[in-house]
Amino acid sequence: MSEVISKASAAKQAATVLNRLTAQEKNEGLLLMADALIAEQDRILKANEEDLARGRDNGTSPSLLDRLRLTPARLQDIADAVKMIVGLPDPVGDLLESIERPNGLKIEKRRVPIGVIGIIYEARPNVTVDAATLCLKSGNSVVLRGGSAALSSNRSIISVLREALSRSAIPADSLQLIEDSGRGSVDEMLKLNGLLDVIIPRGGASLIQNVVQNATVPVIETGAGVCHTYVENTADYAMAEAISLNAKAQRPSVCNSMETLLLQESFARAHLAKLSETFREAKVELKGCDIVRELVAWANPATEQDFATEYNDYILNVKVVKDLDEALSHIARFGTKHSECIVTEDAINAERFLQEIDAAAVYHNASTRFTDGFEFGFGAEIGISTQKLHARGPMGLPALTSTKYRVVGTGQIRS
Incomplete structure (x- = not known):
């Protein structure tokens, strides 16, 4: 079994547990994650320096190195963003519509988690924490596949976050990182119908277009910014x-x-x-x-x-x-x-x-x-959607939910 299938399967199984957790249980896990980012910052920064050194050796531009760089101040900002998301209302279970039919059926439309979300992104390790926090808060497992430029940073961050989750009600397996940086792991994720419910690409135009054009899993397109x-x-x-x-x-x-x-x-x-x-x-x-x-x-x-x-x-x-x-x-x-x-x-x-x-x-x-989830009051964002269906603009917690109709009757049958 490939790494992609193994980790996506584990995430799907964990999603059934995550789906029934209370807002308080999820928030407690997220707070442990925020604290761990600061407690383990030396470990994370050491891994980040490996990525920066490799980037400099490969001739990476200063602007891209800036996207990759972590500092104690940036880690504190990332941890603070996690805590801000903890303070936001949990959208799961929100009542969106209530209908009572003439035959006595009571119909409610409520927000529910999407399930398992795949995120394919490039060189910004802060995205790793943003995506994990937003997905877990909204009751979703997440399978992350970052770029090779940030692989050491992402490995360290995910290890720290999973250790924190192991002390909470949130299953550690609800947070997964694909470490295979080859093109094949992306191609495999794009076809993982039945394990992934949606894929969200974050990065440059070529990455986004590859996902949009080749995925059989539903995609929420986040656009390049010209x-x-x-x-x-x-x-x-x-x-x-x-x-x-x-x-x-x-x-x-x-x-x-x-x-x-x-x-x-x-x-x-x-x-x-x-x-x-x-x-x-x-x-x-x-x-x-x-x-x-x-x-x-x-x-x-x-x-x-x-x-x-x-x-x-x-x-x-x-x-x-x-x-x-x-x-x-x-x-x-x-x-x-x-x-x-x-x-x-x-x-x-x-x-x-x-x-x-x-x-x-x-x-x-x-x-x-x-144009940013933090500036719009969403805490952080999973991406900026430039498409028109499901979500558009900075995607905060509500954009990571779907809906379910709950219908309660007293024995009604359709004639």
């Missing part, structure tokens, strides 16, 4: 500068960072020279259209491929557009339905942007960096 900020002529310069700089440079390695800045022409001609210096001070490389390169001598040319690229790095496309219609057209062509922003003082254009943009999150005068 996010835009469109600045109109009416925008306040100081606001536009702060929002665009934050959206690009605050943490460029994440999916809600801006990849393309669209500027209405009058704003660009008045302000781009100054704005470009702000980006240069932040060590952001600019790639631009012809007008941008006319206004900023050091900008490199932007190609069609650039506008479709999620850099996750200190690189920004800048394009000058005529008006809102051209901005909407550009976003419709190159956007990934993740997060889009307009900076404007024109309320009518702002409302049109918010209404017409097809994305999981749309912003008026605020940075796209807020």
Whole structure:
């Protein structure tokens, strides 16, 4: 029996136990997990350093190394996020609808766990804890398959968390890590109907598309983030500068960072020279259209491929557009339905942007960096869903449940 089948089978068996635990029992297990992350931080950080050293030897970019890096402060933040999730309402059992039929049947629609969730993700070890916590809190077993870049970190984290769970009512087998980093383990998970109830991919476009196109297990698609900020002529310069700089440079390695800045022409001609210096001070490389390169001598040319690229790095496309219609057209062509922003003082254009943009999150005068489960008050998120069925946007606890109809009668039969 393969590692994938063995661990998924164990997770499925554990799910039947997890399904009947109370909210208090689950919370007690999660608190033990949070405490263990801090108590065993030396062990985790040592494993993380192995991944970082391997990444440096392999020429991994600084931005990707940042995604991979754990520190005592980051581990504390991760543990605090676990405790925040503990404090959130448990969605399992929530009554969503109550119906009483003329024949006396009483029908209730309630939230229930999905069952066993498979998560396929790349180099961020914090995702390991976020996914484990959210799945267990919502009553689901989880089978994690992280990227090879974070394998040592993930092994250590899962070992620590499973040891903590062994002292709780939550079965340790409800948390599984696939350690085989070969492509075959992913391919096997995608076809694991009957053991996995859903797969959620988190990572770059190639990973997500491989899962979406090849899985027979149902998939919740979390999209790549080619996010835009469109600045109109009416925008306040100081606001536009702060929002665009934050959206690009605050943490460029994440999916809600801006990849393309669209500027209405009058704003660009008045302000781009100054704005470009702000980006240069932040060590952001600019790639631009012809007008941008006319206004900023050091900008490199932007190609069609650039506008479709999620850099996750200190690189920004800048394009000058005529008006809102051209901005909407550009976003419709190159956007990934993740997060889009307009900076404007024109309320009518702002409302049109918010209404017409097809994305999981749309912003008026605020940075796209807020598309995040923590910032939305969900504690943490399992991913940012860019599809339209089951869940969309940051996926917190309710998005990890399904529903069940409970029907109670007094002997009714259908004629």
